[in-house]
Amino acid sequence: MSLETKPRDNHCHATSVADGMDTSSRCWHQCHFSKRRKEGKKEAEKKRTGEKTQRQVDAYHIGISLTESFSDVCRRMLTLPFEEPATMPEPRFTANFPPECVAENKKLASKKLDASPNPKAKETREENSEKEEEDREDDQDENGLPKRKGARKKKLTSGRQERVKVRRQEANARERSRMHGLNDALESLRKVVPCYSKTQKLSKIETLRLAKNYIWALSETLSAGKRPDLLAFVQTLCKGLSQPTTNLVAGCLQLNARNFLTDHNGEASFSARPPYDAVYASYSGSETGTPTGHGCGGGTSTLDSAKPFRPYSYGGSYESFYENPSPECASPPFEGPLSPPINFNGIFSLKHEDPAAEYGKTCHYGMRYCPVPGRGSLGQSSMFAVSTDGHFPYDLHVRGQPYAAQDELNAAFHN
DNA sequence: TAGGCCATCTGGTCCT
DNA sequence: AGGACCAGATGGCCTA
Numbered sequence: 001m002s003l004e005t006k007p008r009d010n011h012c013h014a015t016s017v018a019d020g021m022d023t024s025s026r027c028w029h030q031c032h033f034s035k036r037r038k039e040g041k042k043e044a045e046k047k048r049t050g051e052k053t054q055r056q057v058d059a060y061h062i063g064i065s066l067t068e069s070f071s072d073v074c075r076r077m078l079t080l081p082f083e084e085p086a087t088m089p090e091p092r093f094t095a096n097f098p099p100e101c102v103a104e105n106k107k108l109a110s111k112k113l114d115a116s117p118n119p120k121a122k123e124t125r126e127e128n129s130e131k132e133e134e135d136r137e138d139d140q141d142e143n144g145l146p147k148r149k150g151a152r153k154k155k156l157t158s159g160r161q162e163r164v165k166v167r168r169q170e171a172n173a174r175e176r177s178r179m180h181g182l183n184d185a186l187e188s189l190r191k192v193v194p195c196y197s198k199t200q201k202l203s204k205i206e207t208l209r210l211a212k213n214y215i216w217a218l219s220e221t222l223s224a225g226k227r228p229d230l231l232a233f234v235q236t237l238c239k240g241l242s243q244p245t246t247n248l249v250a251g252c253l254q255l256n257a258r259n260f261l262t263d264h265n266g267e268a269s270f271s272a273r274p275p276y277d278a279v280y281a282s283y284s285g286s287e288t289g290t291p292t293g294h295g296c297g298g299g300t301s302t303l304d305s306a307k308p309f310r311p312y313s314y315g316g317s318y319e320s321f322y323e324n325p326s327p328e329c330a331s332p333p334f335e336g337p338l339s340p341p342i343n344f345n346g347i348f349s350l351k352h353e354d355p356a357a358e359y360g361k362t363c364h365y366g367m368r369y370c371p372v373p374g375r376g377s378l379g380q381s382s383m384f385a386v387s388t389d390g391h392f393p394y395d396l397h398v399r400g401q402p403y404a405a406q407d408e409l410n411a412a413f414h415n
Numbered sequence: 416t417a418g419g420c421c422a423t424c425t426g427g428t429c430c431t
Numbered sequence: 432a433g434g435a436c437c438a439g440a441t442g443g444c445c446t447a
Contacts, residue, residue, distance in 0.1 A: 168425080170433095170434095171425085171433090172424060174434070174435080175423080178436080203421090205420090
């Protein structure tokens with residue numbers, strides 16, 4: 001976008017802010033944006049009281065949690081053997097943003113401003129106070145009546161004005177580019193969280209929430225050192241997400257009532273062998289299919305042999321998830337835009353374009369979506385043949401030297 | 416039509 | 432001085 005590129009929709013703003021507003025447009029703005037002003041008043045009130053807006057608080061929480069949980073998982077991945085859950089620290093997702101902190105930060109900020117070593121900031125304050133002083137003096141004569149003496153402010157020369165304008169345009173362009181970079185990063189994040197759709201993009205805030213939840217869930221699994229409960233995992237994943245996003249996630253994970261049957265007692269159970277077991281039957285039973293460790297601690301992983309998985313049940317979680325869904329996690333049957341999933345890959349991302357080549361460059365493992373029976377096959381180069389029994393439409397797809405722990409997680413979370 | 420989400424502009428602050 | 436970062440303001444688009 002060139003510097004001259006006019007923003008698509010900010011002409012009104014530009015007019016009102018930069019050039020002032022005529023009466024009619026002011027009237028129009030008053031009508032049209034009374035809502036905004038009301039919100040603005042609310043925000044201003046919050047500002048005065050040092051209260052953060054809900055979105056600010058949300059974003060702060062998520063940012064902190066994301067950072068902490070990500071570094072936590074990285075630390076575990078890199079430094080701790082997967083077999084020693086006891087030695088792993090409990091996940092720390094307790095970062096919060098209490099009002100007192102806000103107040104404290106405000107205090108500190110104002111102190112900092114007062115004692116700011118930055119001469120420019122001081123200068124600005126001095127200039128401002130001088131200006132106010134001048135205003136008071138110049139606007140009134142000795143009788144307190146308003147008076148006008150010529151121009152007080154030095155007028156910018158046209159050259160200087162031009163320069164200021166150019167600098168502002170350049171700054172705008174940089175800001176745009178910066179925000180685009182930020183959005184690109186967010187887009188990358190969208191692609192690696194457990195649900196990705198080009199047609200129904202997660203909002204920024206939802207992407208951050210989902211990423212946080214995902215890291216949390218992975219972290220919990222690492223801590224537990226055993227295969228996760230599917231529904232508990234999904235519950236964690238959906239915590240705090242909006243209903244549409246929850247639906248989307250459920251759709252991506254193909255979790256809906258169709259995947260379950262209800263027995264005579266009204267208790268839920270899987271309609272067939274849990275896919276997780278299906279995976280691990282072949283996973284742990286296949287010597288050749290057992291991924292080797294990635295060298296952490298100098299040894300290979302023995303997850304498959306030394307750490308056999310316990311029998312697995314979905315009952316409790318099913319009930320909690322489907323019969324008494326929490327307000328945050330309620331998930332009606334998914335009928336979203338992803339019904340014909342094309343390709344699960346990486347960490348359960350649904351792609352509508354084939355990123356396999358790109359993905360293969362950076363990832364050691366992956367999950368390819370296998371079409372449900374009757375839809376043809378995608379499963380080339382699959383390392384693990386998975387018993388699908390009509391309910392498990394995935395197969396493990398290992399590229400290069402896999403990370404045992406990652407495979408563990410990957411397999412678990414994809415079932 | 417209200418509300419959510421978003422892109423952009425803008426001014427302030429901090430840092431190099 | 433100038434760039435990066437941030438947060439507030441503004442207004443368009445979309446959906447329930």
